[in-house]
Amino acid sequence: MVTKDQIVAWLENLTVVLTENKEYLTQLDSAIGDADHGINMDRGFKKVKEKLPSIADKDIGNILKTVGMTLISSVGGASGPLYGTFFMRSGMAMAAKEELNNEDLVKLLQSGVDGIVQRGRAQLGDKTMYDTWAPTLETLNAAFATNDNTIEVLQAAVNTAEQAMKDTIPMQAKKGRASYLGERSIGHQDPGATSSYLILKTLLDTLVEG
Amino acid sequence: MKKLINAVDDVVKEQLEGMAVAHPDMLKINFEPKYVYRADAPIAGKVALISGGGSGHEPMHGGFVGMGMLAGACPGEVFTSPTPDQMYECAKAVDGGAGVLFLVKNYTGDVLNFETAAELAYADGIKVQNILIDDDVAVKDSLYTAGRRGVGTTVLCEKIVGAAAEAGYDLDQCSDLARKVNMYGRxxxxxxxxxxxxxxxxxxxxxxxxxxxxxxxxxxxxxxxxxxxxxxxxxxxxxxxxxxDDGPYSRTVREWDNESGTWVEKDIVDQPFxxxxxxxxxxxxxxxxxxxxxxxxxxxxxxxxxxxxxxxxxxxxxxxxxxxxxxxxxxxxxxADEEILKFWDAPVNTPGLRWGV
Structure with missing residues (x-):
């Protein structure tokens, strides 16, 4: 079971992780975008951190929805509405829940990713955050079919996500500002795919902490 | 860097403060969240035209708020898309019951933020539509990129559709006209x-x-x-x-369907001059x-x-x-056809564009 306190801890840890990776994500974005992804994510999750104490006693769905609204109104660019929609949709799917079983956890991530796809219209191989999430969800579903140890399965999913993130390097961007670079976008790791990996990795690290 | 600024973080805010004191007859400014809106908004029974985008393109968009053009404008940070809360609050402030038309320049950030805003406004009972401006012929291809960017046609579209809204066009008529202007402009x-x-x-x-x-x-x-x-x-x-010499340009755009409350995709092809x-x-x-x-x-x-x-x-x-x-x-x-010219010539009274008044 994943508890509500662990979900709140995940969100708090994300604030720290995204501050630590602010320069790194911005540097990735300066190669193929407009050099603000790290700055925008850091600003958004700092706002989330401010909000958390006032919502920590609400149900998990409510907490995630508030995180989504906060990101939508503070991040800007393309990542604001994409991650905002991710948390809004995952919140809607987790309505009224106080703890999550493995099935809920998959549903949380799946609903969020469905939201990203609907909002961004990305397809596999477009060099976006979806390129991290699609294979990761496959691993998650396949692994839970034979193993009900949450942490072991999440570890497998994080491994997939890390590889998937690196697999965006040889891709040519077909969405977002990077797409205008055409072939010049090849050879750079996608910043959105990278922040998506960090979000999942931080979830695992939070659950391992206990 | 040599610029007429105080602090880097205050550039957008202080520009808006200046506009508010310079043009109180035409517009008002809301600061939390930031949007510019017509001094006489909301206007009952008329469609409200809203645009927005990163700052740094002035007079667009805030300078085009006023009679015969925009009802509202949402400024982001310099060259950064504004956020949906700005657009949503602006829509609530200017909607006169006939609905809100968002004119959106085709940049991924702008498109996604305005789509989110449209969903929020619709959920609040406001009739909405998003029309995309994508007129930059320097981008050849829509299949492997985010498509043509929105540039000069945006200004012309804001003028023409703003005049049509002033004349009493309903939301569908305003949307059709905006789509047409975008398709006719390069x-x-x-x-x-x-x-x-x-x-x-x-x-x-x-x-x-x-x-x-x-x-x-x-x-x-x-x-x-x-x-x-x-x-x-x-x-x-x-x-x-x-x-x-630019040939036909085809792409798929996403527009809002107020009946079903969902996005629908439309294939649109521009014809050459x-x-x-x-x-x-x-x-x-x-x-x-x-x-x-x-x-x-x-x-x-x-x-x-x-x-x-x-x-x-x-x-x-x-x-x-x-x-x-x-x-x-x-x-x-x-x-330009007859309809476009009629609304181009109609009176407009904004800080950035003014004639016929």
Whole structure:
């Protein structure tokens, strides 16, 4: 079971992780975008951190929805509405829940990713955050079919996500500002795919902490 | 970096404060969240036209708020999309019951934020529509990119559809007209120098003394090609021909369906200009190019149009959609029919555009 306190801890840890990776994500974005992804994510999750104490006693769905609204109104660019929609949709799917079983956890991530796809219209191989999430969800579903140890399965999913993130390097961007670079976008790791990996990795690290 | 600023973080806010005290007869400013809106909004029974985008393109969009043009404008940070809470709050402030039309320049951030805002406004019972402006012929392909960027046609569309809303067009009629103006308009831009975003403190790109960048957008993003500097006649010929020779352009756009409350996809194809077309020509400064040079550009555009049998029926010349202090210009041609000309000529009273009043 994943508890509500662990979900709140995940969100708090994300604030720290995204501050630590602010320069790194911005540097990735300066190669193929407009050099603000790290700055925008850091600003958004700092706002989330401010909000958390006032919502920590609400149900998990409510907490995630508030995180989504906060990101939508503070991040800007393309990542604001994409991650905002991710948390809004995952919140809607987790309505009224106080703890999550493995099935809920998959549903949380799946609903969020469905939201990203609907909002961004990305397809596999477009060099976006979806390129991290699609294979990761496959691993998650396949692994839970034979193993009900949450942490072991999440570890497998994080491994997939890390590889998937690196697999965006040889891709040519077909969405977002990077797409205008055409072939010049090849050879750079996608910043959105990278922040998506960090979000999942931080979830695992939070659950391992206990 | 040498700029007339106090603190980098206050650039957008202080500009808005200045506008509020300069034009209280035309507009008001809300600061939390930031939006500019008509002093007399909401106007009962009339469609409210809202646009927005990154700051740094002034007078667009805030300078076009007023009678006969925009009901509201949402400014983001310099060259950064505004957020949906701004658009949503602005929509609530200006909706007069006939609905809100969001005019959105085709940049991924702007599109996603305005789509989110439309869903929020709709959930609040406001009738909404989002129409995309994507007129930049420097981007050839829509299948493997985010599609053509929204540039000069945006200004013309805000004027024309704003007048139609003022005249009592309903939301569907305004949307149809906006879509038509976008399909009839094509633009091309070029830069002689880069520009400096205050927060960045240094120029976005470097251009040599003898170089120019052809096919730029409006944020200092990369252009189509870098070329050796040449005469205004040669530059204007290159850009005008690129616009006039541009073939059909097809893409899929997403619009809101107020009946089902969902997004629907539409395939849209622009048709090329032809001999015999009547056009509005818009020669725009990127901010740093003086009007005297724009007239030299216009002189050559007029000559080329005459040679090719395209009749210029109206023109607009000046800095209206800029990239901070960048030197350079853009050329927009808009095919004009009777409906478009009627609303182009209708009175407008905004800080940035004013005639007939």
């Amino acid at each position: 633009s091309m831009g070029m830069a002689l120098t880069s520009c400096t975003v205050p927060a960045a403190g240094k120029p976005t790109f470097e251009l040599g003394e003898d170089e120019m960048e052809i096919g730029i957008g409006i944020h200092g993003e990369p252009g189509q090609k870098r070329m050796a500097m040449t005469s205004v006649d040669e530059i204007t010929t290159l850009m005008t021909n690129e616009i006039l 032809q001999a015999g077309d009547e056009v509005i020509v818009f020669v725009n400064s990127m901010g740093g190019t003086p009007v005297s040079e724009l007239y030299a550009v216009y002189r050559k555009v007029a000559e080329i149009c005459a040679d090719r049998g395209v009749k210029i029926v109206r023109n607009l010349i000046g800095p209206y959609i800029t990239s901070l202090e960048m030197q350079g210009c853009s050329i927009t041609l808009l095919k």
